[in-house]
Amino acid sequence: MGADVTGAAPLQPRCRARRSFLATFGALGATCLGRLHAQPAFPERPLTLVVPYAAGGEADITARRMAGALARELGQPVVVENQAGASGGLAARRVLRAKADGYTLMFGTTSDLVVAPAVNAQLGYRGLDFSLIAMYSHAPMALVVRAALGVQSVDAFIEEARRQAGRLSMGATGRQSLQALAAQSLARAAGVQLLQVPYQSGSQLTQDLASGRIDAVVVPLPAALHQARQWGHIVLGTLSATRTLASPRTPTVNEGRTLRGVVSEIWAGLVAPAGLAPDVATALHRAVQALLVDPAFHVLRMRLGDVPALPMSV
Structure with missing residues (x-):
């Protein structure tokens, strides 16, 4: 599997993580606007959101909030599937085995999409194998x-x-x-x-x-x-x-007196297998953006300790 050339731009290396998220939004909009064709309305059936963490943790709770928001915006149920293990590798491989049709998504983070495959080549995937649909938050x-x-x-x-x-x-x-x-x-x-x-x-x-x-x-x-x-x-x-x-x-x-320059930040977003159709990517992207512009959501995320991503239009 390689880089996405039909829809949302793929993930970039960690050292350019912030710029790659912003570049993805721009590429998504530029690509999708001129290439929409007559297709069946998306989505026509329930979606699956794969979470690379066990149920009950903070990441799982956050992913379930996203699933609920997606369901409301898209008009279809979003089933959360927890698949922990291999530092996110099990979930990533599960998603990459699915068709790139928008019905199988992943709540991805820096840890499982960038760090894990970089330090463990045996996982068998790269960040380039995914399309970033929308960034969610960072902390x-x-x-x-x-x-x-x-x-x-x-x-x-x-x-x-x-x-x-x-x-x-x-x-x-x-x-x-x-x-x-x-x-x-x-x-x-x-x-x-x-x-x-x-x-x-x-x-x-x-x-x-x-x-x-x-x-x-x-x-x-x-x-x-x-x-x-x-x-x-x-x-x-x-x-x-x-x-x-x-x-x-x-x-x-x-x-304090001892440490200097110790910095580590985690980003979270919605991803899918590379090759997502532009109209499907746009529908999913807009569903996440509807959540990001909700003032109640913004207040909630700030109170919990992370910063919601800036909403971006397509």
Whole structure:
């Protein structure tokens, strides 16, 4: 499978992620306007949204909100199918086996569409195998610790990690996910050894942090804020260059004495197999845009800790 030449532009490498999302919107509009033909109305039957995470986690909840919005806009049910594993690889391969007809979609993120295939060629796919239909939101990763650990700052966390000398545990979903790589990057920058504990689901990771089986996690900011509200965990800082508008009181990990330049951000969007027909891509794109211009949705996403994508017309 190769790059999409008939509809939405394909995903680009991670280093140009932000520009590629914007370029995709422009390419989608320019391509679709002049090439619509008489086709059966889309959609004519229910759609499937594949989610590369287990049910119950923050990403799953977000994907289900998107599914509900798509169903309302498109007038057809959208069935959510959870398929966790291989850092998103199982879900990605499931979607790529489907026809590029718009009926099988994926709630894709930087982790499963860019990072996972880049670090594990055995997954057998590339970001170029997908068409980006619409971007949904973005958020920085955040460092969270259980309250009982007794640290209130990133510097104190690093000092505790040095004191424990490899015994302080850091959980992440997957071994080669964006979360895992961000945790490893933070540890290298701090010059400490952490006991890395991989999980298949975000919900199990959250439960183990709450029960004290692990000491810390690196998760997207929306999940971090949810854990703080639900379990009383401490959000020590975001892995970002500046504080986010979604949570301006949360410091960055780079504001302390120890760390500099530790940055990791996750993007989420709706993708499909490359080769999507322009009229189908346009219908799906517009359905997501209807959600993005909803003021209630914008307030909700900001309150949860991530920044909704800017709506773009086609």
